[in-house]
Amino acid sequence: MNLWFSEYHAPDVRHSLRVTRHLYSSKSDYQQIDIFDTPEFGKVLALDGDVMLTERDEFIYNEMITHIPMSVHPNVQDILVIGAGDGGVVKELTRYESVKRIDLVEMDPQVIEACRTYLPENACKLDDSRVHIYFDNALRFIRRSTDEYDLIIVDSNDPFGPSEGYFTREFYGICYNALRSDGIMVNQQGSPFYKHDAEAMQRSHKRIVNTFPISRVYQAHIPTYAAGYWLFGFASKKYHPINDFDAERWKSLHLSTKYYTTKLHIGSFYLPAYLEKMLMEVEA
Numbered sequence: 001m002n003l004w005f006s007e008y009h010a011p012d013v014r015h016s017l018r019v020t021r022h023l024y025s026s027k028s029d030y031q032q033i034d035i036f037d038t039p040e041f042g043k044v045l046a047l048d049g050d051v052m053l054t055e056r057d058e059f060i061y062n063e064m065i066t067h068i069p070m071s072v073h074p075n076v077q078d079i080l081v082i083g084a085g086d087g088g089v090v091k092e093l094t095r096y097e098s099v100k101r102i103d104l105v106e107m108d109p110q111v112i113e114a115c116r117t118y119l120p121e122n123a124c125k126l127d128d129s130r131v132h133i134y135f136d137n138a139l140r141f142i143r144r145s146t147d148e149y150d151l152i153i154v155d156s157n158d159p160f161g162p163s164e165g166y167f168t169r170e171f172y173g174i175c176y177n178a179l180r181s182d183g184i185m186v187n188q189q190g191s192p193f194y195k196h197d198a199e200a201m202q203r204s205h206k207r208i209v210n211t212f213p214i215s216r217v218y219q220a221h222i223p224t225y226a227a228g229y230w231l232f233g234f235a236s237k238k239y240h241p242i243n244d245f246d247a248e249r250w251k252s253l254h255l256s257t258k259y260y261t262t263k264l265h266i267g268s269f270y271l272p273a274y275l276e277k278m279l280m281e282v283e284a
Contacts, residue, residue, distance in 0.1 A: 005036055005044070007051050009226040010194040015051075017041060017224075023118050028110040035118045041224060043119055045086055047111070047157060051224050058088050058122065061188075063260040064220040064268070065232055066092040069151050069184045071250040071265060072239050076150045077101070080178065082138040082166065084155035085111035087123035093153075094125045095255055102131045103149075105138045139171060145178040152179060154187035167200070169207040172235070176211050182238040189217060192275050193227035201231060206282035208235045216241050217279060218268040220259070231275075242266055 006016040017038045024035040034046045042055030053061070066089055070076055077100045081089055085106035093102055104126070106112055112133070115123045126133065134141060138156075152175050156166040166187075175185050189205065192198045209215045212235035222230045234241045247262035271279070 005034075005038075005046070007046070007049060009191075010196065013194070015224065015226075017044060024114050026110055026114070028108050030108045033108075033110055033114055035114060044224075045115065045119060050157065052157070053086055053088060053119075053122070054224050055119070055121070057223050058086075059257075060220055060222045060259045061225075061230070062088040062092050063257050064218075065089060065153060065155060065186055065188065067250075067255075067257065067260040068218065068232070068234060068241065068265060068268070069153070069186045070096060071247075071262070072234075072236075072241050072245050073150060073182070073184050074246070074249070078149050078151075079103070080105065080142065080145070080149045080152045082142075082152070082154045082156060084153070086115045086119055087112070087126045089153055089155050090128070090131055091122060091125040094128045094130065096253070099130060102128075103134065104131060105134045105136055105141045107135065107137055109135050138166060139174065142174050142178050147178075147180050149178055150180055150183055152183070152185045154185065156188065167204045167207070169211065172208050172211040176237070179237060183236070184239060185212070185233075185235045187233045187235075189231035189233045191226035191229055192231060192278060193229055197226055198278060202278055202282045205233065205279060208233055209283050212236060214238070214240055216269055217271065217275075219271060219275075220268065242269055 003019040004016050005019050006014045008014045019036045019038055021037040023037055026033050031048045036044045038044055044054045045052045079102045081104045093099055154166055190197045190201050192201050214236040216234045218232050220230050221228055
């Protein structure tokens with residue numbers, strides 16, 4: 001059998017993976033969910049035809065979206081995670097003993113069910129006693145919160161379709177209100193390489209800049225994501241991601257990582273010239 005899965009990164013560009021087994025396929029109330037087994041990247045989770053994670057490179061995304069804010073804020077106890085139904089972000093967060101509560105808001109129960117069955121290495125900490133799972137619309141859920149969280153991680157799909165509402169000025173304002181006075185919000189910002197994605201990234205960044213007093217973009221290289229180049233947004237009421245970064249404090253936790261390091265933390269905020277120009281265009 002010669003079966004391939006292809007994801008379009010742009011109208012004229014697609015990324016293909018050879019598939020050995022199609023492990024799971026279901027149409028939920030929200031999206032098409034597929035899990036494949038591949039020779040090079042292991043198991044792959046795709047939603048509506050877009051790769052969300054692979055066993056081979058998921059550690060890059062999950063480490064960079066969690067350890068960056070966790071190493072800047074000195075006392076994260078209460079966390080809200082939006083999306084991330086596969087459990088990878090939660091798994092990284094539960095490694096911190098200081099964390100007391102993780103509220104996970106996932107709109108699609110079938111994503112969590114599928115990942116518990118087929119991606120147990122990712123979903124293994126969803127049953128941690130500190131984790132509380134809510135199947136709800138994140139906008140509706142977070143509107144009920146004020147001054148409640150130290151950290152909000154927005155691990156949503158790309159800003160199209162069901163997740164489009166998580167990239168609006170209204171949503172970022174609601175997140176701002178839900179954070180405590182020194183709270184941090186981190187979100188995935190997509191890839192800046194292809195035109196359609198770059199424009200969406202600029203819109204999102206502009207809205208965050210207009211909402212938070214401190215807003216920076218940082219980067220990671222993830223092979224299966226568009227152009228292999230991915231961005232995250234760091235938005236904060238108080239802490240600067242470099243000036244308030246305490247490398248020695250984080251090292252004292254003795255957390256083993258495969259991608260994140262304290263040197264990479266600083267380097268990830270140094271962006272290429274074309275990207276700096278794109279950000280400056282919407283920051284003015």
